[in-house]
Amino acid sequence: MTDRIAIVGCGYFAAFHHEAWTRMPGAEVVAVCDRERDKAEAVCATHHPGASVFEDAARMLDAAGPSLVDIVTPPATHAPLVALCAARGIDVICQKPLAPDLEAARRLVDDAETAGIRLAVHENFRFQPWFREARRVLDSGRVGRLHSVAFRMRPGDGQGPRAYLDRQPYFQQMPRFLVHETAVHLIDTFRMLMGEVTSLYADLRRINPVIAGEDAGYIVLGFAEGGTGLVDGNRLNDHVAENTRLTMGEMWLEGEGGVLRLDGSGRLYWKPHGGAEAEHAYTWENRGFGGDSVFATNAHIMEAWRVGEPAQNEGRTYLRNMELVDAAYRSSEEGRRLDV
Numbered sequence: 001m002t003d004r005i006a007i008v009g010c011g012y013f014a015a016f017h018h019e020a021w022t023r024m025p026g027a028e029v030v031a032v033c034d035r036e037r038d039k040a041e042a043v044c045a046t047h048h049p050g051a052s053v054f055e056d057a058a059r060m061l062d063a064a065g066p067s068l069v070d071i072v073t074p075p076a077t078h079a080p081l082v083a084l085c086a087a088r089g090i091d092v093i094c095q096k097p098l099a100p101d102l103e104a105a106r107r108l109v110d111d112a113e114t115a116g117i118r119l120a121v122h123e124n125f126r127f128q129p130w131f132r133e134a135r136r137v138l139d140s141g142r143v144g145r146l147h148s149v150a151f152r153m154r155p156g157d158g159q160g161p162r163a164y165l166d167r168q169p170y171f172q173q174m175p176r177f178l179v180h181e182t183a184v185h186l187i188d189t190f191r192m193l194m195g196e197v198t199s200l201y202a203d204l205r206r207i208n209p210v211i212a213g214e215d216a217g218y219i220v221l222g223f224a225e226g227g228t229g230l231v232d233g234n235r236l237n238d239h240v241a242e243n244t245r246l247t248m249g250e251m252w253l254e255g256e257g258g259v260l261r262l263d264g265s266g267r268l269y270w271k272p273h274g275g276a277e278a279e280h281a282y283t284w285e286n287r288g289f290g291g292d293s294v295f296a297t298n299a300h301i302m303e304a305w306r307v308g309e310p311a312q313n314e315g316r317t318y319l320r321n322m323e324l325v326d327a328a329y330r331s332s333e334e335g336r337r338l339d340v
């Protein structure tokens with residue numbers, strides 16, 4: 001049985017979704033919606049020549065009858081779009097951030113569950129190949145008891161008056177930016193690698209005065225198993241990489257057995273304790289966004305739902321990440337560590 005997919009959104013990041021759906025087994029994109037019709041027409045001409053084009057999401061849902069809607073629009077639009085799908089009993093994959101704030105996200109998830117639809121959040125960092133490989137290395141036992149994980153985020157796209165305008169201009173106006181929009185990826189990924197978070201301390205700041213929210217800061221996470229995590233975020237500086245948006249930075253994953261290091265080109269290096277560092281070879285494909293993580297994320301959701309299992313990033317499960325994001329802002333405002 002082929003799933004009938006409708007996609008809402010034709011902006012910068014939506015392009016990765018549109019391309020990925022063309023390769024998805026058992027899925028057919030039947031409709032595309034964007035408030036700017038010419039964008040939707042251009043996307044369909046390139047990726048979905050048989051799909052119908054709409055400017056109004058409600059009309060699209062009624063006319064096209066999709067079984068699944070992929071929402072790839074800014075956060076403030078998510079709740080009304082999910083509500084349209086919920087009223088029609090249509091399952092949803094929704095881009096993150098799920099909603100502008102935690103309470104709005106909780107209401108969105110509650111409404112989806114009340115309507116009986118399945119809702120997953122498109123959280124793609126944990127599906128990037130270097131993080132999946134890191135998880136496999138951990139599962140092999142080579143690293144042993146975990147001590148810490150640290151990620152130095154340096155995409156280098158946040159300097160000057162035109163920061164973000166050429167790609168995602170609404171970034172400039174977000175009152176909560178670095179953590180709400182970007183570091184949430186790493187919070188989720190750290191939980192996948194290290195387990196559940198029990199404490200959090202954040203020190204956030206704004207460096208570029210042209211934007212509304214914070215664009216730099218530190219988040220220190222304590223985990224139930226005793227390890228620690230550090231997100232060192234700064235969107236203004238870059239790091240050593242041909243494409244600084246491939247990995248968005250560099251990671252060190254440390255345990256009693258040694259250190260697994262990620263560089264800006266997606267390469268992993270293993271240094272056993274007391275030994276020399278050497279590259280850890282693994283296979284991945286450099287296409288789409290973040291090592292084809294958009295495809296991997298949606299494929300995981302589709303496969304889980306087809307066999308009646310929950311996806312890793314179900315809406316209810318994902319609320320934990322938003323709780324931790326909210327805690328980061330409270331910690332920074334209050335200047336203290338929080339038990340979470």
